[in-house]
Amino acid sequence: xxxxxxxxxxxxxxxxxxxxxxxxxxPEKPDTxxxxxxxxxxxxxxxxxxxxxxxxxxxxxxxxxSTSPEGTDPAPEDDxxxxxxxxxxxxxxxxxxxxxxxxxxxxxxxxxxxxQRGVNETVMSNTTMTSRPVSNSTATPSNSTDGADFGDxxxxxxxxxxxxxxxxxxxxLDGIAQxxxxxxxxxxxxxxxxxxxxIDSTGGWxxxxxDDGNFFLAPATEAADWTFASDENILVGDGNDLTFxxxxxxxxxxxxxxxxxxxxxxxxxxxxxxxxxxxxEFPHRFRIVSADRRLG
Amino acid sequence: xxxxxxxxLSALTVDWDEKADTPGVYLAFDTSDNVYYPAICSLAxxxxxxxxxxDPVQGLQTLKQQELQYVVTGxxxxxxxxxxxxxTGSFGGY
Numbered sequence: 001x002x003x004x005x006x007x008x009x010x011x012x013x014x015x016x017x018x019x020x021x022x023x024x025x026x027p028e029k030p031d032t033x034x035x036x037x038x039x040x041x042x043x044x045x046x047x048x049x050x051x052x053x054x055x056x057x058x059x060x061x062x063x064x065x066s067t068s069p070e071g072t073d074p075a076p077e078d079d080x081x082x083x084x085x086x087x088x089x090x091x092x093x094x095x096x097x098x099x100x101x102x103x104x105x106x107x108x109x110x111x112x113x114x115x116q117r118g119v120n121e122t123v124m125s126n127t128t129m130t131s132r133p134v135s136n137s138t139a140t141p142s143n144s145t146d147g148a149d150f151g152d153x154x155x156x157x158x159x160x161x162x163x164x165x166x167x168x169x170x171x172x173l174d175g176i177a178q179x180x181x182x183x184x185x186x187x188x189x190x191x192x193x194x195x196x197x198x199i200d201s202t203g204g205w206x207x208x209x210x211d212d213g214n215f216f217l218a219p220a221t222e223a224a225d226w227t228f229a230s231d232e233n234i235l236v237g238d239g240n241d242l243t244f245x246x247x248x249x250x251x252x253x254x255x256x257x258x259x260x261x262x263x264x265x266x267x268x269x270x271x272x273x274x275x276x277x278x279x280x281e282f283p284h285r286f287r288i289v290s291a292d293r294r295l296g
Numbered sequence: 297x298x299x300x301x302x303x304x305l306s307a308l309t310v311d312w313d314e315k316a317d318t319p320g321v322y323l324a325f326d327t328s329d330n331v332y333y334p335a336i337c338s339l340a341x342x343x344x345x346x347x348x349x350x351d352p353v354q355g356l357q358t359l360k361q362q363e364l365q366y367v368v369t370g371x372x373x374x375x376x377x378x379x380x381x382x383x384t385g386s387f388g389g390y
Contacts, residue, residue: 049342105383194388195384195387196383198322198383201380207379214346216344217344250368254358254368255349255358256335256364257349259347259348275325276322278320278323
């Protein structure tokens with residue numbers, strides 16, 4: 001069986017015995033894709049300057065058909081075009097970037113009952129993570145895509161990237177190069193790089209990746225084929241040239257994101273790198289949620 | 297008391313002891329040290345897909361919104377669950 005054939009690798013149990021929820025009540029999403037075009041007034045204020053309605057205003061009293069034989073025909077039209085001149089300033093629609101930011105921000109605090117941990121435990125400080133060889137100095141994520149519009153994410157493409165996104169910022173490439181120079185073979189030997197597989201909570205599946213960058217779950221018997229480089233338990237990729245990344249613009253707006261593993265040629269400009277690190281102490285509810293959803 | 301999950305995780309322990317068989321659940325950190333959870337969703341007529349979510353409770357509900365199939369999920373999501381990833385040992389290395 002081809003391990004990259006994803007058709008057989010379904011989530012165990014999730015498809016079969018979980019009741020298919022008909023549809024959640026969908027929260028009103030700011031459907032701003034067609035709003036800005038339809039709301040703009042369609043009268044271009046082009047030829048209002050040629051009207052010069054000043055001298056023709058006395059020419060047309062309330063009934064314009066009897067007074068003047070020929071000059072009054074353009075007069076009511078020019079008067080009519082003079083009022084919608086106020087339609088010139090709402091052409092720049094100001095509401096396109098403001099209303100998209102409220103999509104995933106709701107907090108349901110009633111389900112949020114995490115057990116408070118003692119503060120004397122080992123604090124995962126910022127220096128712990130950023131001092132790692134690869135996550136260090138991989139240039140700042142391009143969070144500049146603050147269009148905050150639902151439509152800015154583009155249509156879903158089942159391939160892992162768009163052709164327009166393949167150009168990587170030179171600063172990012174420099175950061176990658178510097179990072180890789182820090183993890184040369186000698187450094188890897190000193191650091192003790194090992195290759196591990198990521199096994200799910202059932203023990204039957206391991207995290208695996210397609211060539212296009214998507215992940216799937218392969219049978220755990222193929223664990224040796226689906227390994228990631230572990231530098232002191234910190235994973236940055238497959239140890240060769242594939243790195244984890246995600247889409248911060250999706251995460252900022254929706255709270256969810258696609259998750260990919262690919263080489264630097266296929267990391268979009270809008271992406272940010274992902275480092276996988278193990279957490280040994282968990283809030284109690286995390287285990288409860290994961291256990292009954294996976295096993296129940 | 298309602299804590300943000302990220303602030304809750306900041307008081308937790310990263311297994312970082314040069315041993316590959318140390319128990320621990322792998323979470324995703326970006327370059328700004330934001331923490332995300334892997335989640336797996338079963339899709340109708342497609343294979344399951346794996347995503348990252350910010351909130352382990354709300355994110356699972358978000359992934360099931362059918363509007364997201366054109367942006368993120370790429371299909372009709374049937375159900376989602378957190379994906380708890382661990383390691384069991386080394387497959388070699390230096």
